[in-house]
Each structure stands twice: as structure tokens, then as C-alpha cells.
Amino acid sequence: MPKKAVWQGIFVFFLDILIAMVFDAGSARAEGSAARFQGIVTSLTGQPLTGASVILVAWPGGKEPIARVSTGEDGRFTIEGPAGARVEVVASMEGYCAYRITDVILGVGDQPQAAIALQRGVRVDGAVRAAQGSPVGGATVRVDLFRLRPSGLRKGSESEGSLSSGRAEVKTSEDGSFSLGVLPVADGYLLEVRHPGYPPHDLRLDLTGRASPAQIAIKLPAPAEIRGLVVGKDGSPVAGAMTRAIDLSRSAPTEEEPREASTSDEGVFRVGPLAPGRYRLEIRPPEGLREILGPIDVAAGASVDVGRIVVRPGVAIDGTVVDRRGDPVAGATVKAFRQLQNGRSLERVTRTGEDGRFRAAGLAEGFYTVRVEPKEPHLSQETEDIEAPATGISLEVGTEAVITGTVVDRNGAPLAKLRVWASASNPRSRYDNMGRAEIVDRESGAFRIRGLREGEVIVSARADRRSPVHSEPMYVEAGGSYGPLNLVLEPGHTIEGRVFDRTTGAGIGGAAVSLAADGDVGAITSRDGRFSLEGLRPGQASLSVEHPSYAPTQVNAVISPDEARLLDIPLEPGAELIVSVRTAQGAPA
CATH class of the missing domain: 2.60.40.1120 (Carboxypeptidase-like, regulatory domain)
Incomplete structure (x- = not known):
């Protein structure tokens, strides 16, 4: 082989290696490149918070921080993470509730600086004990926030402790102790304690003016019960009858209520544990009519015997659920609602068998609406004016x-x-x-x-x-x-502006600015009253502005993709709403 050809082969060989090395290095730099996430952390009043912690966690389900920084004296921060990573941004500070921004894709699309407003919070700790003073371990302690989260916070970027569900939940340890973490300062909390061996226990919780941590001592009442015997008209015991105790002292039942139990083969039932109070007892036998007893007064720790309860026989609605081709639909839930003058009442719930057949028994004579709730891909269907007793009806459901x-x-x-x-x-x-x-x-x-x-x-x-x-x-x-x-x-457009006191001209921090037609779009003004609303469509828009110390107002604006506008929004301090009441003829009432 000529020397020239040899040298050409060697040159091509090393050139290929060099190109591969350059490509691999470029790929490594691309895969390992970092993206920045910037923002500012303030209080709800717009005061910058120095030393607040900001971390990145893999989303969803991440536990360990990817990166961590602290805010500077001006409350600002810059944090870096892998480009293209999906993360959750968590900002926190002692004495404040954590704030989370979920499902952030680093380095993808335009990412303006985040404005994070932290809400003042109080750590809530406590202990749960029985009436005699012994600790109650394994109890569920949860807190519900009656009030909505501060107006203007964007959904999806939520303040911990005032989530959309408004709920924090923990279990007590063996010594009965628990910690709910930091909750926003508010007076609208409902604290719920649940344990299988004790009746439900609720109490109101006011965190305004409380020092952190707030220590809550909870004593559970002694459990009570209602017991009795269910028989038919012939005196024979009725097994499998569902007995339910409904607390009449509550305006609305909790998720765990009413407490219920089934009768044994001997027709005996015990419903509990119950809290002291006044109850209504409902008995639903498998084939008989529903019976209602009450009110029944129950004292703490008491076992109330209601004696012998005789149930009457009922009638039934039975038939088959099919699809549009006439094939049976198995596993569908069938609900029978009795039609009343002022609405309807759910009387029975059953399921279809493999052959699509169902039977709703224990009904009173009258007209019913039967609702079928099948599994996918079939759709729910309601049929009205079915007169009980009814036998062999056919109910057809559609396909999604x-x-x-x-x-x-x-x-x-x-x-x-x-x-x-x-x-x-x-x-x-x-x-x-x-x-x-x-x-x-x-x-x-x-x-x-x-x-x-x-x-x-x-x-x-x-x-x-x-x-x-x-x-x-x-x-x-x-x-x-x-x-x-x-x-x-398409990228949304932005409105920027400033909210200020009409009398003094000073900027108003902590004002909530939102799009009147879409409550999802909102912002809290900074300390100098400035705000920015993003993701808006071009055209006319109406903005709502609220602040506890000022009269609420609405302003109209034109959103233009070609023109950036700065809105000046004045608020009247301490305005009072005066309502004039007049008769139909116009005279003062």
C-alpha cells in the first residue's frame, strides 16, 4: 500500500476519534448544564425577608433537596438546578409557613422572577389523653382551616397549612404527643381527633396572639354506646340489619359519622364508641323497611339499651342493566332514590352481578329514581318514575x-x-x-x-x-x-401596575390584585405597591383590588401585545359602605 494512503487512513482514524470526543464533551456539558431560578421572598405585607431558606426538590415525590440557598438582605435569591429538571421550589423561614411552587421545569420557556409571600405562622404541638388521664397513642389529629388562603395567592403555589384542601394531619405517638407543624395565624381552625376506641372529638382553635409553639391539651370523653335487638313481625331475629347512630347535636356529620354496626345472627347490635349527646337511630334490614328511633340521650361512658325493635317487610325493584348492544353490565352500582315532593331520598344501594341483574329490596311502595353508575367505559344513567314494587325492568347505559x-x-x-x-x-x-x-x-x-x-x-x-x-x-x-x-x-401577556393610597400617594403593600373573570390569576403587591399579572389574553380586562384597610375597587384595563402599560390604582382608605333602604314607592323605609 502506498505511504500516502497509509497516512490518509491514519489521519481519518484520528479525526473520527477527535470528532467523537468533541461530541461526547458537548453532550456531557448539555446534560450537566445548570439553569437558574430567581425570585424574592417577602412577608404578606411586602417586607423583604432576609435569611429565608429556598430549596429545590425533585417533583413529584422528591424528598432530598437538590439545591439550597438563603435570601439576601433584600429578600432576593438565585438557585441553580439541572436544566430541564422538573422540581418543586420550597421557601421557608422560622415563624412563617412554608410556601411551595410545584411542577417547575428549569430552563424551559420564559421564567420570570418568582414573587413569594410568606404568611406568619405558629407551631402547634400537643398531647391527647383519655378521660382518666392515660395517653392515647395512634390517634389521628387533623386541623381544617375554615378560611380560604390569603386572597391573591395563585393556585398551585400554595402556603403550607392553608392548602386548597385546608388540612394538616398527623398521628399521636405512644405518649399521646403530636405536632402539626407551622400553621398560618388565624382564628378559623377546627381541630379533629379520631381514634377507633373513642368517640369523635372536635374543638375550635384560635392562633391569633398565641406564642410559638402553641401547646394544645386534648382530653377525649369516655366512650358510650347504643345497643338493642332487631326482630321481624313474627318475632324472629333479623341478621345483617345496618344500625346507624346520627348525632343530632352536629349541624353536619363528619366523614366518620354516622357510627354504624350490623346486627348479629341473633339480631343484636352495639353502635359505638359514641360521644355524649343526643342521637337518632336508623335501622335498615336487608329486606324490610327502614325504622327510625329517637331522640336518644347518651351520657359519657353510658351503654343505652333501646330494647326490642320490630321491623316491617318492604317491597323491591329488580331488573337488569345492559349496554346499547343488549349485553349485561356487571359490577355497576345501582342506587334507588325515593321521589319526594321537595326532592328525593336515597333508600338503597346495590350492585349488578355477572349477569347484569340487581335487586333493591326493603323499599316502601311509591315512585323511585334509579341511578346506575357502571364502570368504564360505560356512563352513568338515571331513570325516573319507577313504581315499586317493580320486577324485570331493563336499564340501558351508554358508552363514553x-x-x-x-x-x-x-x-x-x-x-x-x-x-x-x-x-x-x-x-x-x-x-x-x-x-x-x-x-x-x-x-x-x-x-x-x-x-x-x-x-x-x-x-x-x-x-x-x-x-x-x-x-x-x-x-x-x-x-x-x-x-x-x-x-x-401562546405566551400570555402581562399587566404591571402600582396600588397606592389616594390621600398620601404612598404605595400599598399586601393588596390582593386579581383578574375579576378568573380568580386563578392574581398577585400580592410588594412593599411599594407594585404588582405583575401574567398569562393574560389580549383585550379588555377587569381587575379586582382588595386590602383590609381600604375599600375594594375594580378597574378596567386593555391588554395589548404591542404596548406595555403601567396601571396606577388608587385606593380610598377606610371607606364605609352606606346602604339606603326604600319602599317600593321610593319613600325611605
Whole structure:
């Protein structure tokens, strides 16, 4: 082989190696590149918080911090994480409730600086003990917040302790102690204590003016019970009758109530543990009519015997649930509602067998609405005016329509905080034909909407800092599958402004500014009264502004993609609403 050819081969060989090394190095830099997340942490009044902790945690389900920084003297921070990573941003500080921003994709799309407002909080600790003073371990202690979270906080970016569900929940240790963590300072809490061996126990909790940590001592009342015997008209015991004790002292039952128990083969029942109070006892035998006793007064620790209860026989509605092809629908829930003059009452719940048959027994004679709730892909169906007793009726259920598709930005990239839903194009109510939407793949923005009934629907989507988008109306047929429907979310537009005192001209911090037509879009003004609303569509908009020390107001604005506007919004301090009441003829009342 000529020397020239040899040297050319050697040159090409080393050139390939060099190109591969450069490519691998570039790939490594791309995979290992960092993205920045910046923002400011303040109090609800707009005061910058120095030394607040800000961490990044993998989302969802991450436990260990990816990165951690502290805010500077001006409350600002810059934190770095892997580019393209999905994270949760958590800001916290002693004496304040933690604040979480979920589903953030680092380095994807425009990410303006985050404005995080922390709410003052109090750590709540305590102990649960029985009436005789012994500790109660394994009790569930949870707190519900009656009040909504501070107005203006964006959904999805929530203050810990004032979540959308408004609930924190823990278990007591063996010595009865518990800690609920830091809760926002408020007076609208309901503290609930639940344990299988004790009656439900609730108390109000006011954290205003409380030092941190607040120590709560809880003593559970001695458990009581109601007992008795259920028999038929012939005196024979009735087994399997459901007995329920409903506390009449409560305006509304809790999730665990009413307390209930089934009768034994001998017809005996014991319902408890119960708290002291006044109760109504309901007995539902398998084939007989419902019986109601009460009121029954129950003292702490008492065992109240209501004696012998005779139940009357009832009638039944039975039949078959089928689909549109006439095939039986197994495992469907069937509910029988008795039709009343002022509404309806649920009387029986049963299920269909493998052959689609059902039997709702123990009904009084009269007219009923029967609701069938089948499993997917079938749809729920109601049939009215069924007169009991009724035998051999046939109830037909439809099949759901399904829509699939994707939602991305104009560059085809996925979006943070993506939400997709469907609605009827001409709905009778806001819940018509909404179906069940789910994001099946966040990396590609793929979604699926199930449970749609036949009719014309519109698919809508929105994401953080993006203008919502709506599809053209589309008609879906029962059992049909439609898609892929491709939706593109354009960058939303921004309104910036300043809220100030009309008298002094000073900026007002802590004012809540929100879009009147969409409560999801809102912001809290900074210490100098400035705010920014993002993800808005071009056109006319109405803004609502609220502050505890000022009269609420609404202002109109024009959102233009070509013109950035700074709104000046004055508020009247301490305004008073005066209502003039007059008669129909116009005279003062």
C-alpha cells in the first residue's frame, strides 16, 4: 500500500476519534448544564425577608433537596438546578409557613422572577389523653382551616397549612404527643381527633396572639354506646340489619359519622364508641323497611339499651342493566332514590352481578329514581318514575366518548402546570359533559379526556403564564374515540401596575390584585405597591383590588401585545359602605 494512503487512513482514524470526543464533551456539558431560578421572598405585607431558606426538590415525590440557598438582605435569591429538571421550589423561614411552587421545569420557556409571600405562622404541638388521664397513642389529629388562603395567592403555589384542601394531619405517638407543624395565624381552625376506641372529638382553635409553639391539651370523653335487638313481625331475629347512630347535636356529620354496626345472627347490635349527646337511630334490614328511633340521650361512658325493635317487610325493584348492544353490565352500582315532593331520598344501594341483574329490596311502595353508575367505559344513567314494587325492568347505559391530543408551546416544548378540560358548547350547567381529563405524558404534553357523553364539546387548556386556548366545537358520539387534537398555548401577556393610597400617594403593600373573570390569576403587591399579572389574553380586562384597610375597587384595563402599560390604582382608605333602604314607592323605609 502506498505511504500516502497509509497516512490518509491514519489521519481519518484520528479525526473520527477527535470528532467523537468533541461530541461526547458537548453532550456531557448539555446534560450537566445548570439553569437558574430567581425570585424574592417577602412577608404578606411586602417586607423583604432576609435569611429565608429556598430549596429545590425533585417533583413529584422528591424528598432530598437538590439545591439550597438563603435570601439576601433584600429578600432576593438565585438557585441553580439541572436544566430541564422538573422540581418543586420550597421557601421557608422560622415563624412563617412554608410556601411551595410545584411542577417547575428549569430552563424551559420564559421564567420570570418568582414573587413569594410568606404568611406568619405558629407551631402547634400537643398531647391527647383519655378521660382518666392515660395517653392515647395512634390517634389521628387533623386541623381544617375554615378560611380560604390569603386572597391573591395563585393556585398551585400554595402556603403550607392553608392548602386548597385546608388540612394538616398527623398521628399521636405512644405518649399521646403530636405536632402539626407551622400553621398560618388565624382564628378559623377546627381541630379533629379520631381514634377507633373513642368517640369523635372536635374543638375550635384560635392562633391569633398565641406564642410559638402553641401547646394544645386534648382530653377525649369516655366512650358510650347504643345497643338493642332487631326482630321481624313474627318475632324472629333479623341478621345483617345496618344500625346507624346520627348525632343530632352536629349541624353536619363528619366523614366518620354516622357510627354504624350490623346486627348479629341473633339480631343484636352495639353502635359505638359514641360521644355524649343526643342521637337518632336508623335501622335498615336487608329486606324490610327502614325504622327510625329517637331522640336518644347518651351520657359519657353510658351503654343505652333501646330494647326490642320490630321491623316491617318492604317491597323491591329488580331488573337488569345492559349496554346499547343488549349485553349485561356487571359490577355497576345501582342506587334507588325515593321521589319526594321537595326532592328525593336515597333508600338503597346495590350492585349488578355477572349477569347484569340487581335487586333493591326493603323499599316502601311509591315512585323511585334509579341511578346506575357502571364502570368504564360505560356512563352513568338515571331513570325516573319507577313504581315499586317493580320486577324485570331493563336499564340501558351508554358508552363514553374519548378525546386524546397534545398541548405544547409554539416551539413544541412541554408546559408547566398544564390543565386540560372539556365542556359542552351549549351547557345547561358549568358541569355538563366535562368528562375526566388527565395528562398522560407531561414530557410530550399528551392528554386524554374520558367519560364524555354524546354531544358537541369544546376542549380547553391553560398553563402557567400562558393564555388559555380553546378548540373548535366538535361532535362526539357514544363509544367514539377522537384525536389526536393538537393545541398550542401562546405566551400570555402581562399587566404591571402600582396600588397606592389616594390621600398620601404612598404605595400599598399586601393588596390582593386579581383578574375579576378568573380568580386563578392574581398577585400580592410588594412593599411599594407594585404588582405583575401574567398569562393574560389580549383585550379588555377587569381587575379586582382588595386590602383590609381600604375599600375594594375594580378597574378596567386593555391588554395589548404591542404596548406595555403601567396601571396606577388608587385606593380610598377606610371607606364605609352606606346602604339606603326604600319602599317600593321610593319613600325611605
